[in-house]
Structure formats: structure tokens, C-alpha cells
Amino acid sequence: MNLIFLGPPGAGKGTYASRVAAKLGIAHISTGDIFRENIKKQTELGKLAEQYINKGELVPDEITIKMTLERLRQPDCEKGFILDGFPRTIAQAEGLEKAGIKIDLVLNFLVPEQVLIERMSGRRTCKKCGAIYHIINLKPKQEGICDKCGGELIQREDEKPKVIKERLKVYAKKTAPLIEFYEQRGLIKNLDGNRPIDVVVDEIINLIQ
Secondary structure (H helix, E strand, O other), X not given: OEEXXXXXXXXXXXXXXXXXXXXXXXXXXXXXXXXXXXXXXXXXXXXXHHHHHOOOOXXXXXXXXXXXXXXXOOHHHOOOEEEEOOOOOHHHHHHHHHOOOOOOEEEEEEOOHHHHHHHHHOEEEEOOOOOEEEOXXXXXXXXXXXXXXXXXXXXXXXXXXXXXXXXXXXXXHHHOXXXXXXXXXXXXXXXXXXXXXXXXXXXXXXXXX
């Protein structure tokens, strides 16, 4: 089962993908995670990607397509995968098709804009291990300190309100047309992402099985 999770930043794609992938025993591929890993290691790709990400812009298609296709060739993708954060443009979707990657279903998560801004601006990430918290919904035991490793919790540059609004504009302009692209192929299913996580995950599993 090869799936794509679509939706604006903050819609919960990563949370849903990690849980569904674990239940189905397939790979969860997050381009955001791959970018952040490269940024952390300060690879050439990471340095380039960081310039775009910190401004709320998309990393150029050519780089993103190449990176994702390399990831899809890894052995853990043989049983299936969930793409989270890719494709984000028509060019990226066409890149998948040209590479012969078959997609079985595209889930599009719908969440009101104000909810997205509240979700993302409240996120805090551990500088050391990458664990994610939220100032309202998922507080650490000690403010500003990671429960898992004791690292410092920070607000990422791309999760500050000004950058979030820019990211949502970019999404509306470049990623939303993908909905029509996949609708034409009969692959889209819309889901209400503004509900409890377990409820959404159960609906996803029911759709797939």
C-alpha cells in the first residue's frame, strides 16, 4: 500500500503517518525529517534547504524529487510507504509518476487556518533529540526541558507566526493544486483533521483495509 498524506502545515500529517505506518508495518517517509537531518549534519543539501525552510518557502523541486526517490529505493519501502510532505507541487507529483512509483490512495486532511496557526506556533522541539511538545496540548513535565533526554526545548524558525502565515500562503498557491491533480486520477479522499488523533487514525485504517 503506497499512500500520500496531503494537507497544510500543522494538519497532523506527521502524527497520523507515524501511527498508521506502525500499524500497517510500512515505511513513514517525511521529507521534513530528511531535510532536518541534513540541516543538523550541515550537509550541502542541508545548508541549501535551510535557507528556504527558514523563510517558509519550499525547497526547489529538483532537489526534493531526487532526495525522495533515493529514499523510496531503500529496502524498508518494499512493503509500502506513506509519503508525508511530498509531493508538494505538481512537478513533484509528476516526478513520482515519471519514476514509475504507483500511488494507491491520497488522503487530504482539512483543518481551519486558525487551528493550524495555534497548533504550529505552540510547538516546541527538543534541540538535542528532536522530540516534539506543545505548550497547551503536550506539555513537558518541566517547562523548557525535554522529558526524554533533558535537552532544551526551542521554537523552530519555521513555526513562528509570521513564517507560518507565509507557509500557508505557499501551500495554497503551490500544493493545493495537487488536490485537483489527484482527483483527476480518482485517488483523493478528504478527511476532517480537526478531531482527536485516535479518531482520525481509526478512520484511516478503516479506509485502507
